[in-house]
Amino acid sequence: MFNTGIATKLRSIRDSIVYNEINYVPTIIERPKNLIHSKSQAWVGLESILKDITNFSGCENNHALEFGVEFGYSSSALSNYFTKVTGVDIFTGDEHAGFHGDIYELTRNNLKDYTNVELIRSDYRDFIKGNEQHFDLIHVDIIHTYEATYECGLWSAQHSTVSIFHDTESYKDVKRAVADIAKACNKKFYNYKKYNGLGIII
Ligand SMILES: C[S@@+](CC[C@H](N)C(=O)[O-])C[C@H]1O[C@@H](n2cnc3c(N)ncnc32)[C@H](O)[C@@H]1O
Numbered sequence: 536m537f538n539t540g541i542a543t544k545l546r547s548i549r550d551s552i553v554y555n556e557i558n559y560v561p562t563i564i565e566r567p568k569n570l571i572h573s574k575s576q577a578w579v580g581l582e583s584i585l586k587d588i589t590n591f592s593g594c595e596n597n598h599a600l601e602f603g604v605e606f607g608y609s610s611s612a613l614s615n616y617f618t619k620v621t622g623v624d625i626f627t628g629d630e631h632a633g634f635h636g637d638i639y640e641l642t643r644n645n646l647k648d649y650t651n652v653e654l655i656r657s658d659y660r661d662f663i664k665g666n667e668q669h670f671d672l673i674h675v676d677i678i679h680t681y682e683a684t685y686e687c688g689l690w691s692a693q694h695s696t697v698s699i700f701h702d703t704e705s706y707k708d709v710k711r712a713v714a715d716i717a718k719a720c721n722k723k724f725y726n727y728k729k730y731n732g733l734g735i736i737i
Contacts, residue, residue: 550726554714559725559735561587567615571645573608575632578676578701580730582612589616592697592737594671600695602659602687603676605632607645609701610652613674620652621670623662629678631706659683663690670694676701684712692720692736704732 550556561584573579589596599613604622613620626639639656646652655662659677673691677683679702691698703710703726710726713734717724725735 547728550710554710554724554726555718556710556714556724556726556734559727559733561591561727563587563590567612569611569615569649571607571611571649574606575608577731578609578612581609581701581727581733584727584733585612585616588697588699588735589672592672592735594696596671598670599672599674600670600691601674601676602662602691603632603674603701604642604654605676606638607642607649607652609674609676610646610654611649613672614649614652617671618651620649621655622652623655623657623659625658626656631679659687663687666690666694668694671696673698674701675699679706679709681708681712684709685715688712688716688736689719692716692722696737698736700734700736702731703734704728710734 563586564583565586566583596616597618599617599620601610601622604610604624610620610622627637628634643654673695675688675691677687688700700709700713703713714724717736722736727733
C-alpha cells in the first residue's frame with residue numbers, strides 16, 4: 536500500500552511548484568460568536584480562521600463582499616468581523632452546489648438577526664459590470680468552473696485588500712483560476728488546505 540501521507544506531501548510539493556502556492560498556516564483559531572446552523576458542511580471550519588486572515592492581510596474591518604451566499608453560513612461568519620457584509624447570489628443554485636429552488640426568502644430568514652448583512656439577488660456578472668467599489672475582503676464561492684471563478688475572482692482581487700476563494704482543494708479548476716488571478720495581479724496565492732481548501736490572494 537502506497538503511503539497516503541507521502542502521496543499528500545508529493546501533491547503538495549507539486550502544487551507549490553505548478554500553482555506557485557504558499558501553504559497557509561493560521562496562528563489564530565477563533566470560533567466566531569454568531570453563526571447560523573449550517574445545512575451544508577462544506578464551509579464549516581473556515582469560520583475559525585477569518586480573524587487570522589483579517590490580521591494577516593492587514594485589511595480593514597469595514598465592508599466585506601461575498602459572491603455565493605446560498606443558505607448564509609459563510610455570510611454569518613463574516614458578519615462577526617466586518618461592520619457590513621454584502622452578499623450577492625442568484626439564490627437558485629448551480630450544478631456544483633445543487634439546485635434547491637428559489638431560496639432567497641429562506642436565506643433572508645436564516646440571516647434575520649444579522650442586521651449588518653445585506654443580500655442582493657444578482658448574477659455576479661451584473662454586479663461587477665462598471666462597479667468600481669473597493670471592499671476590505673471579498674469571498675468568492677460561486678459555481679466552480681474555471682471561467683466563472685477567473686472572471687469573478689479577477690475583479691474581486693482588483694477591488695479588495697484580500698480576496699478568498701472556497702474549494703481550491705475540491706475543484707482543480709478553482710485552484711487553477713486562483714493561481715492565474717494571483718499571477719495576473721502580481722499578488723501572492725496562499726492556500727489553506729483544510730475544509731475543501733481556501734485560496735487567499737493578497
Ligand atoms: C457553494 S454555494 C455558496 C455557499 C456559501 N458560501 C456557504 O458556504 O455558506 C454557491 C452559490 O453560488 C451561487 N451562484 C452560482 N453561480 C452564480 C452566479 N453566476 N452569480 C451569483 N451567484 C451564483 C449559487 O446560487 C449558490 O448559492
